[in-house]
Amino acid sequence: MSSTARLAPVPPARRLKTRIGEANESRILDAALSVFARLGFAGARVDQIAEAAGMSKANLLYYFRTKEDLYRAVLTRTLDMWLEPLRELDADSDPGTALGHYIARKLEYSRLQPEASRLFAMEIMQGAPVLSCVLATDLADLVERKVRTIERWIEDGRLAPVEPHHLIFMLWATTQHYADFAAQIRTLTGKDLSDDAFFEEARQAIVTTILKGVLPRG
Amino acid sequence: MSSTARLAPVPPARRLKTRIGEANESRILDAALSVFARLGFAGARVDQIAEAAGMSKANLLYYFRTKEDLYRAVLTRTLDMWLEPLRELDADSDPGTALGHYIARKLEYSRLQPEASRLFAMEIMQGAPVLSCVLATDLADLVERKVRTIERWIEDGRLAPVEPHHLIFMLWATTQHYADFAAQIRTLTGKDLSDDAFFEEARQAIVTTILKGVLPRG
DNA sequence: GTCTATAAGCGGATAGAC
DNA sequence: GTCTATCCGCTTATAGAC
Incomplete structure (x- = not known):
């Protein structure tokens, strides 16, 4: 290549x-x-x-x-699926509801499309040789819009002051981890997201911790 | 292979x-x-x-x-570095201090050894063909000990009730993300952890959010 | 559109001189 | 210990029949 x-x-x-x-x-x-x-x-x-x-x-x-x-065709199709949950993040909702919904959607993606998540991750980890163009345009535009949404929530006092990019990275990291590192997680817990109870446990832990972390008055 | x-x-x-x-x-x-x-x-x-x-x-x-x-030699050496911060997680410290220190150490590792982080991540994502043995023994033992530390903190009311494995996964995910997805992060922010201000911003965001999320009484 | 056969070249590993 | 030269298997991609 x-x-x-x-x-x-x-x-x-x-x-x-x-x-x-x-x-x-x-x-x-x-x-x-x-x-x-x-x-x-x-x-x-x-x-x-x-x-x-x-x-x-x-x-x-x-x-x-x-x-x-x-490879290029598979990746392009993958990126499109990957972006969908973020597109749905709704500026007009209550921040807690919107972020809770986003976490659930991303975790669902990790459960249903773990291979797509890993393929995307490997492409990024290798420097995004194929996707860098699209990341710099499509993804960057989308993220910029969502950053503004988060900034507005903070200005309105509906969200604690967090640098929006880092919040987004935390949401991506915590949810994708269950797909990307599934082998490690299975080794340590014997379970993965295909187990309904485990899925709910993970969702609960992430939502509780991060929302408590970023919502005003805990 | x-x-x-x-x-x-x-x-x-x-x-x-x-x-x-x-x-x-x-x-x-x-x-x-x-x-x-x-x-x-x-x-x-x-x-x-x-x-x-x-x-x-x-x-x-x-x-x-x-x-x-x-490959095997490089990975073995990498895993050893990777485990070090977790070994240091101190059961006798205040949970907030210990977790804050752990986040800082892991983020430092992401800054200093981003390639090692990515190599390890790629190995896991491909099902840990080489490391699965060591993960199931060395890593599993270490994690089990730290899970007990976290459980004790929770029993003592010094930490909010979180399933310890999921807390550990959140800590790994959020800190490693800055090394593993550095290409994406650079595309979106123009920066990476080698920028001191950016490092501090990331550390601050993670520590604030997660500690607020898991410490009792905000 | 699908197959068999093959061209073409890359890349891991070895031989053997120094 | 280090080098040059070479072997050989493996894999992508094509040619051409059906």
Whole structure:
């Protein structure tokens, strides 16, 4: 993966979409997410992804011309899911309600899409070679808007004074941790978020601690 | 890297250590940390690590017979550094002081050893193929002891009732986030922990929020 | 669209001189 | 201990039949 290629935008659709083509593409993307999340870009092999998608390697490469194209497509789709909960953070709600809801949504994402969370995390940890462009535009814009929301809450005395970026980082960190470090958590507790009681315990701990931490008059 | 090989313990010293041998080994480990953290195990190339260590690939392979031996050695050394702050968490201190100190120490680690943090994180995210053994013994024992410390604080009414594991996960998550997601944080804020003011801002936000969240009577 | 076969090149590891 | 040269397996990607 050359550094220039890594910055290139996702190529446009390569061909007219047929029904079977759409279905195959979707199966490939699902399989690719799973394998890339487990082994990283370099560690994943195309024939492994093809097998997981139930087709031959040559056929997979008919849909995505290169491994890198495929990686890029999976990541783009992942980022879009990743952004959704933050988009929903509602400036007009009560801060406690809005933040509590956001924590629950992010934790739900960690439960339902742990592989997507890990894939995204690995991409960022390696310096976001593919996503840096999109992070600097789409994510930065969205975060800026939410920072203003938080600032307004603080000005109105509805939230204790916290630097908004750091609050957002705390929310991301605490909720994503359960997906990204699931192996460690399973080793230490024997459980993960797929266990309903454990999910509720985690949600409760995060909501209680952070909301008590940032809401005025505890 | 076969799955059985991944679980094998670190091999014993391969030869008598000479002064120059020690120095080389240390330079190799530093270089390997940097390259593995940036590209992962599969993405890193031995000749790249050798170049970063200022020697030939063949010479590096004289010190570490395989790429996997080298990876294992780097990880083991990393885990040891990673555990240190938790070992220091002092049951006899005031909980607020002890936790505040722990947050500061972990954040300091994120500032000084961001690559080690990311390497460790990537290993865990991929299911801890190499470290799972050590996590289940060394880490689990240590965490168990600290869980009891936290439980005692709660029983004594010096800490609000929080499930201790989740508190520990929150502390890990919030502090490690600044190393592991540094690329994202730099994109959004233009800064990282190497900026003293930013470090202090982050420390302050985490300490204030979490301590307010878990200490009794605000 | 899907397959088999193969080209092409990368990268880990070794041989053997010095 | 360090080097140069080389081997060889593995993996991406293509060619071309069906």
